Amino acid sequence: MKFTVLGSGAMGYRYGVLLQEAGNEVEFVDTWKPNVEKVLQQGGVYVSRDHKDRRLVPIKMYYPEDYTGKPDVWVVFDKQMHLASFLERMQQSFDEKQYVLTCMNGMGHVEKLLQYFKPEKIIAGTALVATVLNGPGDVDFIGARGAGTMNLANYTEKPDEMTHKIVNELDKAQFNPNLTTNFMGTLLAKVVFNSVVNTLCTLFEITMGEFASYPGADELSKQLINEAYDVCERAGIQMLNTRQEELDSVNYVSTVANPLHYPSMYQDMSHNRPTEVDYINGYLVKLGRKYHYEAATHAFLTHLVHLAEHTRQQKK
Incomplete structure (x- = not known):
């Protein structure tokens, strides 16, 4: 499955890197210039776990205007106050077949996503997992591999075949997903x-x-x-x-x-x-x-x- 991460901060990196390591094709898009330039310069993102074992993970990173990929699923992890402008810059890449998964903090993002995606294509949830962005192109995954859990639900509260495929990939990436039918x-x-x-x-x-x-x-x-x-x-x-x-x-x-x-x-x-x-x-x-x-x-x-x-x- 192909995923594209919108918002390559702490959580965006964690989801993208682990989904990539689980065998998926993953690309990253970000608007923070120091982050994008650092990744392009070093050829990937440096990943640590609990401040140890720092390693370079090769990833593909783009600015919104340079991105031409067509993923099956968008993974959205931007800050609430930046999301509207980010989505506007990305709208040329969206189509009606794509799904979107988001586990952002706070509330307000779903309403913004509904401007670009059909209700039945939106899956949102929460992630009880800790991650620290040390700086541009440098992230620290807190907790042992497989630690933490996540809950997610379809906006329509009606899981379909694609939803279960996404949950399966999240499970392979050891996010321990729990699919519910209680969106709010x-x-x-x-x-x-x-x-x-x-x-x-x-x-x-x-x-x-x-x-x-x-x-x-x-x-x-x-x-x-x-x-x-x-x-x-x-x-x-x-x-x-x-x-x-x-x-x-x-x-x-x-x-x-x-x-x-x-x-x-x-x-x-x-x-x-x-x-x-x-x-x-x-x-x-x-x-x-x-x-x-x-x-x-x-x-x-x-x-x-x-x-x-x-x-x-x-x-x-």
Whole structure:
């Protein structure tokens, strides 16, 4: 099967490289010039695992305007705030037969993809796997090979033959995919997870393990999870996990799977890049207000992240 990765950052590299190593034809497209030029210069991307065994993996990388390939499946991993312009630059390559798979953080990307792809061609999900982009053309896969899981669902909630073929390739690449028929519940599970771990670790500049070691971590997590679930219940969304299962997921990933990991929001903040907080905590706030519920804690944290961003910019 042929895959093309749109957005060759930490997660884009991880999915693309592992799908390639599982025997698929994979190409990469990115808009970040230092990244594209570095890959073209060195003939691939340097891949480490847990900061060790760094090796050069040959890959094919393109700018949007230079890409002429026709993949079976697009794998989309751009930042929420960049996606609309990226898709516009790529639209000449899209056709009605192609599928698109995305496991981006936050919410808002599906609506943008629907402008270019039929609903029955869209598969979206969440990936509980940690990856760090060290710099242009240099990525670090956190966790042992086969560690981590992912949930995914068809937008129509009706899996077809192609969906099962994609899931099979993801399984061969050891992403441990779990195909569901609950689209919104699947996506919101990761949004709620990120609204706790990503946001709090970013604000206090700590790893997931450091957060979990705080005696009051469960109380903080429960407050955010309960508020998020109150929002989703009012919106009529059937969540994939119970509230307790969501808390258990936060604790397992933070203490066992990736205790040394700094979440992606922290990585953006530490490099003075805009964060995706408006698409995570901020999304829950907007969804709650739509149903006359004020997610006050999530609103407060959204403001705190923007205050931290503002303060860092003032010091530059």
